[in-house]
Amino acid sequence: MLKGKKILLGVSGSIAAYKTPILVRLLKKEGAEVKVVMTEFAKNIVTPLTLATVSQNPVYTSFFDPETGEWHSHVDLALWCDLFLIAPASANTLAKMAAGMADNLLVAIYLAAKSPVMIAPAMDVDMFHHPATQNNINILKSRANHIVLDTEEGELASGLTGKGRMPEPETLLEHVKSFFQKKNSLKGKTFLVTAGPTYEKIDPVRFIGNFSSGKMGYAIAEVLADRGASVILVSGPVYLPEPVSPNISLVQVTSALEMFDAVHNVFTNVDGAIFAAAVADYRPANFSNGKIKREKNTDISLNLVNNPDIAAEIGKQKRPHQITVGFALETSDMIENATQKLYAKNLDFIVLNSPNEKGAGFGTDTNKITIIDKHNNIVRYELKTKKEVAEDIIDYLEKFIKK
Numbered sequence: 001m002l003k004g005k006k007i008l009l010g011v012s013g014s015i016a017a018y019k020t021p022i023l024v025r026l027l028k029k030e031g032a033e034v035k036v037v038m039t040e041f042a043k044n045i046v047t048p049l050t051l052a053t054v055s056q057n058p059v060y061t062s063f064f065d066p067e068t069g070e071w072h073s074h075v076d077l078a079l080w081c082d083l084f085l086i087a088p089a090s091a092n093t094l095a096k097m098a099a100g101m102a103d104n105l106l107v108a109i110y111l112a113a114k115s116p117v118m119i120a121p122a123m124d125v126d127m128f129h130h131p132a133t134q135n136n137i138n139i140l141k142s143r144a145n146h147i148v149l150d151t152e153e154g155e156l157a158s159g160l161t162g163k164g165r166m167p168e169p170e171t172l173l174e175h176v177k178s179f180f181q182k183k184n185s186l187k188g189k190t191f192l193v194t195a196g197p198t199y200e201k202i203d204p205v206r207f208i209g210n211f212s213s214g215k216m217g218y219a220i221a222e223v224l225a226d227r228g229a230s231v232i233l234v235s236g237p238v239y240l241p242e243p244v245s246p247n248i249s250l251v252q253v254t255s256a257l258e259m260f261d262a263v264h265n266v267f268t269n270v271d272g273a274i275f276a277a278a279v280a281d282y283r284p285a286n287f288s289n290g291k292i293k294r295e296k297n298t299d300i301s302l303n304l305v306n307n308p309d310i311a312a313e314i315g316k317q318k319r320p321h322q323i324t325v326g327f328a329l330e331t332s333d334m335i336e337n338a339t340q341k342l343y344a345k346n347l348d349f350i351v352l353n354s355p356n357e358k359g360a361g362f363g364t365d366t367n368k369i370t371i372i373d374k375h376n377n378i379v380r381y382e383l384k385t386k387k388e389v390a391e392d393i394i395d396y397l398e399k400f401i402k403k
């Protein structure tokens with residue numbers, strides 16, 4: 001399955017580094033080409049000679065060879081790989097990655113990496129549960145193209161028992177194989193994603209809007225692109241970096257009417273659509289060309305009219321092979337209200353969340369969702385980063401497509 005895949009293995013100074021020669025042999029047996037970069041401390045646990053022998057490639061430990069002066073380009077190594085697997089990732093290395101430090105070759109490569117990054121933390125139980133480590137892990141989880149594996153529970157080098165163990169080499173191999181299997185799972189498919197808020201202008205300087213950050217929609221677009229799909233991302237006004245994936249085409253709009261037109265123009269040619277945008281329900285009936293002046297002791301009223309329900313309108317046009325997914329932000333009678341929207345908009349499934357849940361809703365880096373589909377299945381998920389939530393949504397989408 002891994003034939004021809006280029007895997008760069010980063011080994012940091014955790015005692016779990018002793019497992020890496022077995023991991024390299026397993027990757028090689030599956031047909032992967034493996035190169036290894038190590039931190040200085042990792043060399044105290046497993047020798048470069050051992051890893052060079054099993055990988056059949058030189059092992060990189062510093063920016064240059066002190067005897068010959070040969071430069072080991074972190075950029076060349078970063079561009080070489082299809083996957084940068086950091087296993088084990090010590091607490092120290094996680095902190096450097098989260099902070100953007102580049103004081104050794106491994107983390108310098110990380111900062112230059114264009115490939116997805118898979119991270120296997122490994123440390124003692126108290127270090128793993130420390131708020132600083134958990135914060136660093138959450139920062140890395142939130143980044144595009146990052147996969148942070150969960151640690152296992154068991155006996156640790158300190159003699160304590162708990163979470164912090166790196167998965168065994170056989171388990172890491174399965175994670176790598178699963179990654180490459182997913183990498184092309186949606187190749188040849190095209191999806192439309194809407195994201196962010198819409199702004200409905202009152203006058204040249206004022207608008208009606210909402211607090212949507214666009215983070216959920218952008219994460220969904222990135223996961224679709226990671227799995228090989230072509231993505232048309234129709235985004236309202238957000239303060240997020242533009243997606244870097246060549247698989248994502250960004251269409252920027254401001255108002256609900258502009259978003260409706262952009263969606264309507266492309267929907268015929270897509271395999272499905274995920275409506276993650278928080279579209280304003282209403283817009284001012286009249287737009288003032290000049291700034292509305294404040295008159296002392298005088299109230300003003302805005303006459304509002306309905307905006308089109310984009311998901312519902314598109315649901316009327318949907319063809320049998322197309323799948324549509326909506327979002328419902330509810331504060332009461334949540335399942336009932338979301339289910340009504342599911343059928344009213346002719347959706348295949350709907351993603352329900354609530355601002356009442358701590359860590360969910362607008363502007364956060366996490367979300368807690370429930371998926372309801374048209375077959376009356378209800379699946380509840382725990383609080384996760386929006387990147388992980390996006391993975392869950394696209395996993396569900398893939399299963400749904402196969403039905």
